[in-house]
Amino acid sequence: TQAEWRAVMGSNPSHFKGDRNPVEQVSWDDAQDxxxxxxxxxxxxxxxxxxxxxxxxxRAGTGTKWSCGNTEGCLxxxxxxxxxxxxxxHPVGERRANGxxxxxxxxxxxxxVEDCWHDSYRGAPSGGDAWTTGGNCRVRVLRGGSWVSDPxxxxxxxxxxxxxxxxxxxxxxxxxxxx
Numbered sequence: 001t002q003a004e005w006r007a008v009m010g011s012n013p014s015h016f017k018g019d020r021n022p023v024e025q026v027s028w029d030d031a032q033d034x035x036x037x038x039x040x041x042x043x044x045x046x047x048x049x050x051x052x053x054x055x056x057x058x059r060a061g062t063g064t065k066w067s068c069g070n071t072e073g074c075l076x077x078x079x080x081x082x083x084x085x086x087x088x089x090h091p092v093g094e095r096r097a098n099g100x101x102x103x104x105x106x107x108x109x110x111x112x113v114e115d116c117w118h119d120s121y122r123g124a125p126s127g128g129d130a131w132t133t134g135g136n137c138r139v140r141v142l143r144g145g146s147w148v149s150d151p152x153x154x155x156x157x158x159x160x161x162x163x164x165x166x167x168x169x170x171x172x173x174x175x176x177x178x179x
Contacts, residue, residue, distance in 0.1 A: 001092055008037050015169035020091035022109045022172040028140045028164040031112050031173040038175070045178040050130040051115040051159065053176065054143045058106065058156045060099035065155045066106055067098035072151040079107030081154055085147035089169075106154040109172035110142040110162075117141060117161040139163055146170035 003019035005026075006012045013025040026034070035046040049057070060067045068074035076084055077096045085107070093103040118124070118135035125131055139161040145154035148170050152158070162171065 005034065008034060008041060013167070014089075016089040018089070018091060020093075021089045022092055022104070024089060024109050024169050024172045025167045026172065027167045028112050028162065028173075030167070034173075035175055046175045047178060048112060048114040049174055049176050050128055051113045051141050051143065052124075052128040054111065054113050054174075055156055056128070057100060057102055058098070058144065060102065060105075062099065062156075065157075067156065068096075068106075075106065075151055075154060079104070079145070079154055080147050081107040081145060081149050081151060082147070083151070087147065089147050105144055106156075107145050107149065108147055109144075109170055110146045110149075110160070111144045112162070112171065112173040113141045113143055115141045136161075137164075142171065 001020050002012050002014050002023050005023040014021065014023050015025055031048060035048065038046045058067060064070045066075060068078045075081060078098065079095060080090045089108055095103060097103050098105055114130035114132065116132055116135040116137035117139035118131060142160045142162050145158065
């Protein structure tokens with residue numbers, strides 16, 4: 001959230017202000033700086049999710065297009081997207097959680113993950129590890145869609161790429177803590 005970002009980084013770069021809103025206007029490089037500083041501050045190890053972890057978490061044990069089912073009509077209950085966002089982000093956790101208890105896996109902001117961009121999964125590591133070799137590591141993967149996305153872009157399997165230094169008001173991230 002923006003409050004968490006501010007507590008670690010001392011500022012708030014977001015276009016859509018709100019302590020409980022997701023931080024946005026941050027690049028992949030910025031997210032890496034955040035997880036490093038968070039780790040230093042807490043003494044714990046944090047990182048971005050891998051692409052495989054993100055999809056597993058988003059699907060929440062389902063095999064459907066979205067964690068809520070295969071019909072677009074289910075999205076209103078679990079996601080902020082072009083059809084209901086009012087063209088802005090919203091506080092996290094206002095929509096229904098998925099089957100794993102996770103909020104905002106679909107919509108609100110696209111989420112940066114650790115992996116380098118590859119055109120396909122051919123040669124991807126097994127076991128859920130981040131794919132940080134080969135491909136184009138100046139471009140990283142985004143998952144989940146955002147407040148400006150159409151339903152198709154919120155599907156659990158959709159992935160797009162973003163250059164590591166680019167910042168947009170529809171891109172944020174989610175952190176994982178290594179146990």
